[in-house]
Amino acid sequence: MNQLLRFTTAGSVDDGKSTLIGRLLYDSKSIFEDQLEAVEASSAKKGFDYVDLSLLTDGLKSEREQGITIDVAYRYFATPKRKFIIADTPGHIQYTRNMVTGASTANLALILIDARKGLVEQTYRHSFIASLLKIPHVIVCVNKMDLVDYQEEVFEKIVNDYKAFSSKLEIHDIQFVPISALAGDNVVNRSEKMDWYQGATLLHMLETVHIESDHNHIDSRFAVQYVVRPQTQSHQDFRGYAGRISGGIFRAGDEILVLPSGFTSKIKSIQVGEEVIEQAFAPMSVTITLEDEIDISRGDIIAKPNNHPQSEQDVDVMLCWMNQRAVNLNTKFFVRHTTKEVKGVLKEIQYKLDINSLQRLENVDQLTMNDIARVKIRTAQPLAFDSYRKNRITGSIILVDEGTNETVAAGMIV
Amino acid sequence: MSQYYLSHLKELESEAIFVIREVVAQFEKPALLFSGGKDSIVLAYLSRKAFYPARIPFPLVHIDTGHNFPETMEYRDWLVNELGVKLIVGSVQESIDKGRAKEETGFNASRNALQTVTLLDTIEQYKFDAAMGGARRDEEKARAKERFFSHRDEFGQWDPKNQRPELWNLFNGRKHQGEHFRVFPISNWTEMDVWQYIQSERIPIPKLYYAHQREVIERDGAILSTSPWLKLKPNEIPSIRTVRFRTCGDMPITGAVESTADTIEKIIEEVAASRKTERGTRADDKRSETAMEDRKKSGYF
Known part of the structure; x- marks a missing residue:
């Protein structure tokens, strides 16, 4: 059974990120002839004497004109073992919001380090975001090994430096691989120039990293998305709760608790379309029916009587501000959490984080684009939430501007 | 787990x-x-x-x-x-x-x-x-x-x-x-x-996707079906070929591919082996980059 692995990459123009993605696509034979021909033609047009694989990930006209990447682009490739979705984001400081977006759904982060430069500001920033967004796995690619004569010492020093730095972060699974994206060493094919390296190639790591436990399978959570009521002759009394499991396991016969009402019942059946299934777990989309007729609507959370989220109106959040317009204290928003939307207000900014130094800046009363801050939000109705650490789905929120309707911030509940 | x-x-x-x-x-x-x-x-x-x-x-x-x-x-x-x-x-x-x-x-x-x-x-x-x-x-x-x-x-x-x-x-x-x-x-x-989803869910699809015999012409490397809306150039002579369609757009602009894939299994094999993107058969995308x-x-x- 092939699994899906979502990973994010971040990098600046010159650290070889686009070349690496191009290399993964090319060496795994995910590039089509017509795409390759287009890239060959563009390379020739630019006067290059090699095929610039980074052109494979070039996006829109407006970007090519300016030679930049403006947003998250999604790429796809598959090997016989897994299917991969790459969220490809630019890495400049002004793109923190894009990195956060790409990281929000990722199982794994690829962090690129230029072997000649070692750890730089950007390395710290990417790693911090991976840690903040609780990406379960990180692979550090020490790239451009060809430019340092494939020396083991260079790689070892970077590995040690990175380990020392990352011990301050919450990243639990880190692997390191020395590569040359340009020459293809250790990306898909094993390098012949680095005998001293006994580890796996990058692709092998991507194919084998253990992602089965990335979802929470302990704390049962189900946010009701939509109530299915056919009201037809054949299904007159059918009342099903449609939604996607965000944590734990639900089985027919399980005792459940509904929040915020506090009603309890038992699961009568679980279905996916016409198929009745025995058990459901994250991230399955299912329809659940209950033994009792109780009042449940969109935004309610179904959990277990002995294990349910806390229900509160004051929420502590690590917030990433994503809008050009700055925000001040006491600004009101719509808060979106699971399938619920409530009004909320920014009550307090406890501190802002300098994401390069991880220093806390206090006495802040305004947040600007790309700021990350610890804040308190007060909501008009209680939210039934978990900490983001416990569950990335029931622990995350977005803020929506009341006037423009734009998504202005992303929040991880502390 | x-x-x-x-x-x-x-x-x-x-x-x-x-x-x-x-x-x-x-x-x-x-x-x-x-x-x-x-x-x-x-x-x-x-x-x-x-x-x-x-x-x-x-x-x-x-x-x-x-x-x-x-x-x-x-x-x-x-x-x-x-x-x-x-x-x-x-x-x-x-x-x-x-x-x-x-x-x-x-x-x-x-x-x-x-x-x-x-x-x-x-x-x-x-x-x-x-x-x-x-x-x-x-x-x-x-x-x-x-x-x-x-x-x-x-x-x-x-x-x-x-x-x-x-x-x-x-x-x-x-x-x-x-x-x-x-x-x-x-x-x-x-x-x-x-x-793969069409296969695993046994979803019926239009016959166009399966290999069939059809009257076609070749223009600029594309195989186009004859139809009332396709104006033929003088040197274009229709012939019958065994083809199928990878996408299903408008008749005059959707190119066919030569194929004998007449089951979903064979189509999947063909798609897996294909070295061209499916939109490569679409004249509408080729107008400019x-x-x-x-x-x-x-x-x-």
């Missing part, structure tokens, strides 16, 4: 169903844009799964160019009946007759771009506030940057620089009066995923 994970197809299915349900929950008048192609067929079947045992709570909207393959029309009418869903047809011919759109002329004339006018008119006429489509991010580079929930202004236009960030499973469908959303539930699927980006900005699918 290891038994608690999904195959990639099941995970994509679950994601798509979540998005479709989110559309129905967040919008007042959603619709599904149905082209008769495999992607919108999969979308219709996913919609059935999402709301079963209730009927699909939105209509299928077909923007009819009048240049469809007869097989597509036959399939469309069968499917509408099978799913018990309402069908709304927006006619490009009517837009032309009313002077809203102007027919292209010449040998490579196409009604592809004209669809945008009819599409936007239909959305306005029925006051649809969300139109779901089967576009996938792997199809084309402008699509690779598309959101699941794609905001359109009151003129139906797409602004790639001003997209709402989309995080986790939190989709923001808030909008002002007159604006609408395009929603792409199978954004993360590839061509191969679609075929940024053809899709430009059309999307103006409100195309």
Whole structure:
């Protein structure tokens, strides 16, 4: 059974990120002839004497004109073992919001380090975001090994430096691989120039990293998305709760608790379309029916009587501000959490984080684009939430501007 | 714990169903844009799964160019009946007759771009506030940057620089009066995923996708079916060949591939071995390097 692995990459123009993605696509034979021909033609047009694989990930006209990447682009490739979705984001400081977006759904982060430069500001920033967004796995690619004569010492020093730095972060699974994206060493094919390296190639790591436990399978959570009521002759009394499991396991016969009402019942059946299934777990989309007729609507959370989220109106959040317009204290928003939307207000900014130094800046009363801050939000109705650490789905929120309707911030509940 | 994970197809299915349900929950008048192609067929079947045992709570909207393959029309009418869903047809011919759109002329004339006018008119006429489509991010580079929930202004236009960030499973469908959303539930699927899903769910598809004998001509490297709308050049002599279609667009612009794949299994083998993208058979995308980006900005699918 092939699994899906979502990973994010971040990098600046010159650290070889686009070349690496191009290399993964090319060496795994995910590039089509017509795409390759287009890239060959563009390379020739630019006067290059090699095929610039980074052109494979070039996006829109407006970007090519300016030679930049403006947003998250999604790429796809598959090997016989897994299917991969790459969220490809630019890495400049002004793109923190894009990195956060790409990281929000990722199982794994690829962090690129230029072997000649070692750890730089950007390395710290990417790693911090991976840690903040609780990406379960990180692979550090020490790239451009060809430019340092494939020396083991260079790689070892970077590995040690990175380990020392990352011990301050919450990243639990880190692997390191020395590569040359340009020459293809250790990306898909094993390098012949680095005998001293006994580890796996990058692709092998991507194919084998253990992602089965990335979802929470302990704390049962189900946010009701939509109530299915056919009201037809054949299904007159059918009342099903449609939604996607965000944590734990639900089985027919399980005792459940509904929040915020506090009603309890038992699961009568679980279905996916016409198929009745025995058990459901994250991230399955299912329809659940209950033994009792109780009042449940969109935004309610179904959990277990002995294990349910806390229900509160004051929420502590690590917030990433994503809008050009700055925000001040006491600004009101719509808060979106699971399938619920409530009004909320920014009550307090406890501190802002300098994401390069991880220093806390206090006495802040305004947040600007790309700021990350610890804040308190007060909501008009209680939210039934978990900490983001416990569950990335029931622990995350977005803020929506009341006037423009734009998504202005992303929040991880502390 | 290891038994608690999904195959990639099941995970994509679950994601798509979540998005479709989110559309129905967040919008007042959603619709599904149905082209008769495999992607919108999969979308219709996913919609059935999402709301079963209730009927699909939105209509299928077909923007009819009048240049469809007869097989597509036959399939469309069968499917509408099978799913018990309402069908709304927006006619490009009517837009032309009313002077809203102007027919292209010449040998490579196409009604592809004209669809945008009819599409936007239909959305306005029925006051649809969300139109779901089967576009996938792997199809084309402008699509690779598309959101699941794609905001359109009151003129139906797409602004790639001003997209709402989309995080986790939190989709923001808030909008002002007159604006609408395009929603792409199978954004993360590839061509191969679609075929594998059609196979595993045993979804019937139009006969066009299977190898068959057809009268065709070859023009600029593309194999085109003869039809009343294809003007032949003097040196173009039709012949009968065994072909199939990888995509299912308008008859005069959709290229066929030579193929003997007459079962889903053989199609999947062929797609796996193929070294060309499926849109490589579409003359509409070959007009310029940024053809899709430009059309999307103006409100195309």
